[in-house]
Amino acid sequence: MGAELLELAGVDEVVVSDPVFDGDFTVVDDFEYADVIAAHKAGNPEEVMPAIREKVGKLAETVPKPASGAIHFTHPEDLGMKCINDDAEAVADADWVMTWLPKGGMQKEIIEKFSDNLKDGAILTHACTIPTTKFNDIFTELGANVNVASYHPGAVPEMKGQVYIAEGYADQASIDTLLDLGNKARGAAYTLPANLLGPVCDMCSAVTAITYAGILAYRDTVTQILGAPADFAQMMANEALTQVTALMNDEGIAKMDDALAPSALTGTADSMNFGSLAEIVPTVLDYLGKQD
Numbered sequence: 001m002g003a004e005l006l007e008l009a010g011v012d013e014v015v016v017s018d019p020v021f022d023g024d025f026t027v028v029d030d031f032e033y034a035d036v037i038a039a040h041k042a043g044n045p046e047e048v049m050p051a052i053r054e055k056v057g058k059l060a061e062t063v064p065k066p067a068s069g070a071i072h073f074t075h076p077e078d079l080g081m082k083c084i085n086d087d088a089e090a091v092a093d094a095d096w097v098m099t100w101l102p103k104g105g106m107q108k109e110i111i112e113k114f115s116d117n118l119k120d121g122a123i124l125t126h127a128c129t130i131p132t133t134k135f136n137d138i139f140t141e142l143g144a145n146v147n148v149a150s151y152h153p154g155a156v157p158e159m160k161g162q163v164y165i166a167e168g169y170a171d172q173a174s175i176d177t178l179l180d181l182g183n184k185a186r187g188a189a190y191t192l193p194a195n196l197l198g199p200v201c202d203m204c205s206a207v208t209a210i211t212y213a214g215i216l217a218y219r220d221t222v223t224q225i226l227g228a229p230a231d232f233a234q235m236m237a238n239e240a241l242t243q244v245t246a247l248m249n250d251e252g253i254a255k256m257d258d259a260l261a262p263s264a265l266t267g268t269a270d271s272m273n274f275g276s277l278a279e280i281v282p283t284v285l286d287y288l289g290k291q292d
Helices: 002-007 033-041 049-059 087-091 107-112 132-141 172-186 194-201 205-225 230-251 262-272 275-279 281-289
Strands: 015-017 024-027 069-072 082-084 096-099 123-126 147-150 163-167 189-193
Touching (some): 107 132, 132 147, 163 194, 189 194, 205 230, 275 281
Parallel strands (some): 015 082, 096 123, 163 189
Antiparallel strands (some): 147 163
8 A cells, every 4th residue: 555655655764663673574476476466456456466366375374473473475565665674763754653453452552652742633533443433542541632533445455446534633634635535446436424434344345335235226216206305214224224223232143033033024015116216125135045
């Protein structure tokens, strides 16, 4: 992602700080770099990634785990980045600090090591592993005057040309900067409320996508075709979402279909199979019918 910012977005300098640069930093040089880049630019990364993953998998058996060791396709220095092992030095005078933190309770401990060196008003983003709300809370507790957002790829970074920018804790100028750089570097940049970053970018996005599509299609059908008032449509949608969530929580996701047979919906939902819902309901009903 740093290379994208340098090569595609016109960023002047990228400094990477990681303890692994003092450890066993192993570079996989079995593949032609130009061929890998060409495949990604053409939208066909799977032409090259399987062989790379196989090689990395074998190396992983011999290379120490982070932070003592790491496996990379190329060295960041060869791409024009400065590599150091000092977070405080890396963030000094930086306009944008992009973090990629490990999971668990060590995020604050890591941030404390460099928070005093942050430029006033700097942009601070996370790429994953921590909710934006919690990320912002850490900087607030430490008294840092920064603009907190996200720069989340919403996928394994090499797989998709996209990035998601969380709103709510950064000024508009910072959001606009991230949008501009994200569109140039990743190809597509989206803003969204901070609390939706997990539902949109993490594993549950499959649920979010289906649910959101259903709500929008339902809304258009009942308001535009049936002429129902929007507040009535919202009340009914809220009832459905609330009760299905309660069913999952009460019964457990593994057993919820024991309490409500999926086919029970095939005789009711098909009555709404017109308008915008006509594009969604048949496929959904086919799936529900397979569950019994």
